[in-house]
Amino acid sequence: MIHLYKPLEKFVHGIASVEPDAIDQARIKLLLYILILYVPYSAILIVAYIFGGETQHLIRVAIIFSSCLLLLAAIYFFKVWKTASHLVLCSLTLAVWSNLFYYVHNINVATLQLIWFACALGFYMHGLKWGWFYAATNVIPVLFYTASDSQNYFYLGAGPYMVSQQIYLFVISYNFLWIIYLHYYFFKVFTHNFNKLTTTKNELKELNEKLRTTLEDLQSTSNARMDFLSTMSHELRTPLNGVIGISNALLLQNPRKDQTENLAVLKFSAENLLLLINDVLDFNKFESNKVELEHIPFDMAILLKNINSIVQLKAREKMLDLQLEVTKDLKNKMIIGDPTRLTQVLLNLLNNAIKFTERGSVALGVHTVSINEDHLSLSFAVTDSGIGIATEKQQDIFEPFTQASSSTSRNYGGTGLGLPIVKKVLMMYNSTIKLMSMPGVGSMFHFVIEFPYQQSNAENSHQLNNNGKELADLKVLVAEDNPINVLVIKKTLEQWNIKPVIAANGKIALQKVVENDFDIILMDLYMPEMDGYETAGAIRKLSDPAKSGLPIIALTADVNNSVALKVKESGMNDYLSKPFDPNDLFQKLRKLTREKSAASSL
Known part of the structure; x- marks a missing residue:
C-alpha cells in the first residue's frame, strides 16, 4: 500500500539505513510512515473540524499535526527515533485518557483503536518491558473507568461531544487501516528475517558440509604426504646408512692421514644430508602434532x-x-x-x-x-x-x-x-x-x-668404550636383506670381535633361531617372505624359553612415529634408526646382554 510511493520509500529508507540491525530499520520505517501519513490525516481533520465548528477536536488534531512535523524533523536531523517513538506512544496514551475522562466520557470504537494501536506499537517498537508498560498505562485506566461506572458497563457510546458520521467513519477507518498495517508490516519483516535466517542456516549447513569434505581431503592429503615422506625417508636413509656406516668402519682401520681427511669429509657430507632429511621429516611431524x-x-x-x-x-x-x-x-x-x-x-x-x-x-x-x-x-x-x-x-x-x-x-x-x-x-x-x-x-x-x-x-657416568672386550664372542643373528646394510653391520660388529650370522629374510632368521643358539638378534623391519614384526612374533611363540626370550633390536630406516609402538607390540626389546651411530648400537648390545646375564643368574 504505502510502498507504491517510491520517493517516500527512498526518503524513509535513507533515514532507516543508519541502523545496522534489520529489526531496528523496520521500526524506524514504521514510525516514519506513521508520522508522515498522519500529517495529511490530521490536516484533513483540521479542515473538517473548522467547517464543523468542533473547537475541542480541532485543538487536538492541530496538536497532532504540529507534533508529527516536529518529530519528523527531529528524526531526520538528530536520528532520535527511539525518543520520537516514546513521544508518539505517550500521545496515544494521552488520547486514550482524554477520551475516557474528558472528550467522550465513555469507551467508544475510536478509544479501543487507540488502545490496540498503543499496545501493539509499544511491543513492536521497544520490546517486552516497554510494551508491557504502555499496555498497562492504556488498559488499566479503561478497567478502572469501567469498574467505577456501572451504568455504562456494556455501552459503547459516542460521548457528549458529537461529531458527524462521515468524520467518525473516516477516523475509525484510518485507525483500523493503521492497526492492520502495523501487524502486516511487522509480520512481513519477521517473515523476511525468518526466511533469511533459514536460508543462511541452509547455506551454513552446506558450507559446513563442504568444509568437512575439505578437511577430510586435507587430512587424506596430509596422511598421503606423511606416507610419501616416510617412504622417501626409508629409501634415502638406507643408502645413507651404507655411506655413513662404511665411513665409520674405514675410519677405524687406521687409514693414512690423507685418507682420514677424505673419509671425514665423506662422513660429514653424508651426515649433513641426513640432517636435512631429518629436518624435513621432523617439521612435518611437528605440523601434524605427532612428536x-x-x-x-x-x-x-x-x-x-x-x-x-x-x-x-x-x-x-x-x-x-x-x-x-x-x-x-x-x-x-x-x-x-x-x-x-x-x-x-x-x-x-x-x-x-x-x-x-x-x-x-x-x-x-x-x-x-x-x-x-x-x-x-x-x-x-x-x-x-x-x-x-x-x-x-x-x-x-x-x-x-x-x-x-x-x-x-x-x-x-x-x-x-x-x-x-x-x-x-x-x-x-x-x-x-x-x-x-x-x-x-x-x-x-x-x-x-x-x-x-x-x-x-660411577657405573652410570662411565663412558662406554668401543674396544669390544666385554662383547667379544657374542653370538649375534642379523636379519637383513639389503647387501649394503649387511656389510655395514658386519664391519661394525667385527670391530668388537663379533662375527654375526646373516639371514636374508625373516623366514630364514626364524629357521636359524630354531636350529642354533644366539645371544641377541638385530632385526630389519622390512624384508621379503616375513618382515621383522612377523618374525619377532613367531620367535616369541617358540616353545623353548631360551629361544623365545632372545633380546631383539629392530633396525629400521623408517622414522614414522608408529614404529616404536609397533616394535614394542611385536615383542622386540628396542630399536635403532638407520643410519645408526656405532656407539648407540654398542650401548644397546651391552645393556641387553647384561640384563640377560642378570636374569639367568637368578
Missing part, C-alpha cells in the same frame, strides 16, 4: 661434549674458535629428558652460527639458573661473531622456509627449517628462544629449560 618428548636419563656433560665434537670439523675448516663452557653443577647428575631433541636444537643453532660466521668465534655456554633436590634449570646460549640479523628480520627467521634475505639463501643455502624446529621443540619444553643480534657484530640465541635429574654413580 612427543622422551623422558630418559642421560649425561648432559657428555652430550654437550659430543655435540661440540660433531661441529668441531666444520669450525676448524673455517678457522673459527669453537668454545664450550659447561657448568660444574652437571657433575654426577643424570638429566631426565630427550637427548635426541636437545641435540637437534643445539646442532641447528651451532651449525647456523658456524655457517654465518666467517671469522672470529662460536661459543656454546651452559650455565645453572637454579637447582634444588630434583630439578635443575639450565641456561643455553649459542653466541657467534657472524653477519648478524637486522631487527626487522629477527622474527621472520623462525618462520618455516624463511631466511633473513634472499641473498642469505643464495650465499649460505639451507632449507629454512632449522630454527622453526628449534622453536617447536622448545615450546614442548615450555621454553622460548630469545635472540639478540646486530648486523656485522654477531648473534646470541638463548633459552632456559628446567629438567628433572637424578644423582649418577
Whole structure:
C-alpha cells in the first residue's frame, strides 16, 4: 500500500539505513510512515473540524499535526527515533485518557483503536518491558473507568461531544487501516528475517558440509604426504646408512692421514644430508602434532661434549674458535629428558652460527639458573661473531622456509627449517628462544629449560668404550636383506670381535633361531617372505624359553612415529634408526646382554 510511493520509500529508507540491525530499520520505517501519513490525516481533520465548528477536536488534531512535523524533523536531523517513538506512544496514551475522562466520557470504537494501536506499537517498537508498560498505562485506566461506572458497563457510546458520521467513519477507518498495517508490516519483516535466517542456516549447513569434505581431503592429503615422506625417508636413509656406516668402519682401520681427511669429509657430507632429511621429516611431524618428548636419563656433560665434537670439523675448516663452557653443577647428575631433541636444537643453532660466521668465534655456554633436590634449570646460549640479523628480520627467521634475505639463501643455502624446529621443540619444553643480534657484530640465541635429574654413580657416568672386550664372542643373528646394510653391520660388529650370522629374510632368521643358539638378534623391519614384526612374533611363540626370550633390536630406516609402538607390540626389546651411530648400537648390545646375564643368574 504505502510502498507504491517510491520517493517516500527512498526518503524513509535513507533515514532507516543508519541502523545496522534489520529489526531496528523496520521500526524506524514504521514510525516514519506513521508520522508522515498522519500529517495529511490530521490536516484533513483540521479542515473538517473548522467547517464543523468542533473547537475541542480541532485543538487536538492541530496538536497532532504540529507534533508529527516536529518529530519528523527531529528524526531526520538528530536520528532520535527511539525518543520520537516514546513521544508518539505517550500521545496515544494521552488520547486514550482524554477520551475516557474528558472528550467522550465513555469507551467508544475510536478509544479501543487507540488502545490496540498503543499496545501493539509499544511491543513492536521497544520490546517486552516497554510494551508491557504502555499496555498497562492504556488498559488499566479503561478497567478502572469501567469498574467505577456501572451504568455504562456494556455501552459503547459516542460521548457528549458529537461529531458527524462521515468524520467518525473516516477516523475509525484510518485507525483500523493503521492497526492492520502495523501487524502486516511487522509480520512481513519477521517473515523476511525468518526466511533469511533459514536460508543462511541452509547455506551454513552446506558450507559446513563442504568444509568437512575439505578437511577430510586435507587430512587424506596430509596422511598421503606423511606416507610419501616416510617412504622417501626409508629409501634415502638406507643408502645413507651404507655411506655413513662404511665411513665409520674405514675410519677405524687406521687409514693414512690423507685418507682420514677424505673419509671425514665423506662422513660429514653424508651426515649433513641426513640432517636435512631429518629436518624435513621432523617439521612435518611437528605440523601434524605427532612428536612427543622422551623422558630418559642421560649425561648432559657428555652430550654437550659430543655435540661440540660433531661441529668441531666444520669450525676448524673455517678457522673459527669453537668454545664450550659447561657448568660444574652437571657433575654426577643424570638429566631426565630427550637427548635426541636437545641435540637437534643445539646442532641447528651451532651449525647456523658456524655457517654465518666467517671469522672470529662460536661459543656454546651452559650455565645453572637454579637447582634444588630434583630439578635443575639450565641456561643455553649459542653466541657467534657472524653477519648478524637486522631487527626487522629477527622474527621472520623462525618462520618455516624463511631466511633473513634472499641473498642469505643464495650465499649460505639451507632449507629454512632449522630454527622453526628449534622453536617447536622448545615450546614442548615450555621454553622460548630469545635472540639478540646486530648486523656485522654477531648473534646470541638463548633459552632456559628446567629438567628433572637424578644423582649418577660411577657405573652410570662411565663412558662406554668401543674396544669390544666385554662383547667379544657374542653370538649375534642379523636379519637383513639389503647387501649394503649387511656389510655395514658386519664391519661394525667385527670391530668388537663379533662375527654375526646373516639371514636374508625373516623366514630364514626364524629357521636359524630354531636350529642354533644366539645371544641377541638385530632385526630389519622390512624384508621379503616375513618382515621383522612377523618374525619377532613367531620367535616369541617358540616353545623353548631360551629361544623365545632372545633380546631383539629392530633396525629400521623408517622414522614414522608408529614404529616404536609397533616394535614394542611385536615383542622386540628396542630399536635403532638407520643410519645408526656405532656407539648407540654398542650401548644397546651391552645393556641387553647384561640384563640377560642378570636374569639367568637368578
